[in-house]
Amino acid sequence: MATHPDPYDLLKSIIHLSNSSIPIEAKLDGMLQTISNAFGSDRCLLLRPSEIVENGFLSHLASEKKPVWVDEEASFQGEKVLLEEEDLICPSFACIPLYDEASFQAILYIGFSKNRRFSSQETDLILLIAKEMEGAIRNAMAYYETSKMPQEHEKRVKQLSTLWELNKALLATVNFERIVHMTLTAITIGDGLGFNRAMLFMVNEKRRTLEGTLAVGPDNAGEAGRIWSTLSQRKGNLSDLITQIEFSSETNSMLNSIVKGIQIPLEQEECILSKTVLEARPFNMRFPYSEVGIDSYREGWLQIHCERGCSLGSEVGCYVSEHLSHDPKVYSFATVPLWGKGKVIGVILVDNLYNQNPITDEDIQFLTMFTNQAGLAIENSLLYRNLEEVHRELKETQAYLLHQEKMAALGELSTNIAHEIKNPLVSIGGFARRLDRIIQDESQEKRYTETIIKEVSRLEKILDDIHNYTRDESFAFKELDLQHILEDSLSMVSEGVQGEGIQLVKEFAEELPKVRGDYHQLKQAFSNLISNAYQAMDGKGKLSIRIHPISKDGSPFIRVEVEDTGKGIDPENLHNIFNPFYSTKEAHLGLGLPTVHKIIISHHGQIEVDNRPGEGVTFIITLPATEERSNKF
């Protein structure tokens, strides 16, 4: 039954409701009820935008912004009434669109099954009520917005302080391994970005591949649970947590070993990791896909052949497929490019395998913010590492060059000095010899002259050694018979040495190929070796010389072995025996062996030592031979 409400009472109720602190939905319901009671309408509704069908008369009404009054006097002007809207067309009804500023909120609908007339007072009243409703809605929205704000702010503040903590941690070191490890830890730790697992792949420019570098994350759900419960009990701020994490335990995880073995060519565009690098943007993916057409991603997101035939195509993906088959829920993962000074240097892949949390765009944003910083830190550490290496190389080269210069200068100095010293020595020795011839054998003075002569010889020998070692290598290479050289060396040495107690054993092979070399130099080398051998044996022992041909890698060589039965070389000095000017014998300059070494090397040969302390030493010389064999004709 239509009633004509008292405007004052009606408005009082509506305003009372409007100012109450009940929730907006209840508020609006209350108002609708009040209107319905006051006017005696059959239906009183608030139609929201979601309930209004497009292209119908209601939506037309909403865009027109004008209320519609249908009663005895004003009939409904047709227009497009849709099927869904037909039951709204009553004998009398009113539709008032409600707005918040310019934004459409709802349509207030009051319907009467019986005919009725809206007086102008009543239309004014209803319009007033509509205004009040608009106000209530606006207030509710404003309240909602502002109440959300502190929450939003708190979230932002927490994000920023997390970022700050993370960056503080990154500043703690320049070491590449530590920074990478801290980055991934920060991404997976609860107080950080809170993902379940994080994996880093670095770009290898030279090979144009992506190489798995590090992975952080539990190997299974059980471990995940354990790690998180331990971490949640730890106190301390985030940067401390991250910097203090022991990364030795992490490097043994299975996930880590698998990721470290992954290598993906950058040109493999189907692989999402390569795509991330090539297109330099993040990707946010979800399995299983409900949409058609993105299925192709499922097949090859890592595009590496997995031995177990996993449909996701990789060992990393294998974990996922195993989980999915046991517990087919949603698997979401995301990739972000790692930027370092203007280009993409890597990719970070994160997922929420264990807690199945979806990855939101906001998560990606936050992750990107962090990885941009991390990328710079990583690039810096790489540059630092390069710098360290280059620096070390430079220092080494510098030391080497300095050494070479010293050696060259020393060489020149030695030659000049030796030359200057030689002439006086010739005088001293020469005249001492003249005296020696005059002086009687048994006299005291005999010893004096003999001493002078001997010492002069010693000095001459030293000068000869220096000269031989430091002179320029302009030698004449000819084809030579090593047997002859050794025979000549033997006779040269045994002249000045008391060799009675020494047994000589010669094993010269029947047919020997020739050797290309300088006669004098090789004679010098073998003389030095033989002379050393005699000295080591100190008058008693066995000297063995063996020559035979050998073949190495298809090429012919000659091997000479000079073996003595002296007391051997002190193992402590063994590595220094070819070092010039290093000497263990008193006042002997020790150039014999270095000279031998130099000569053999310049003949493209090799010299080895078989040292048996207490028993003797064998020097093994290998020289390249010419192809033809020497004939004995």
Place this chain on the structure above:
Amino acid sequence: MKRIMIVDDEENIRFLYKEELEEEGFAVECAKNGREALDKLSLFKPDLITLDIKMPEMDGIETLKRIREIERHLPIIICTAYGEYKQDITTWASDAYVVKCADLTELKTMIRKLLGLL
């Protein structure tokens, strides 16, 4: 009696060689540089010359060349502290090369060999 000319810039070396060689029965004349050697050449008419390499003004090689221009077949022994110049010298046809030593046996043997006295 065979005549030997010693060319060396060191006085002690000249003295030593002269004493030793005169004792062996040779007639010895000394020159302290290449210039003097050339000057004394026609006057002394040596049967053999010992020549040092490192000398001031005209060095041994130069002296050798000059002497060879005058005396094609005169035996010349290069007598020097070290063997750097072996290659050069053989081109210029000296007859022998001896490294200076306190023990003059090698030098004396060479002299005798070249004079055909062995």
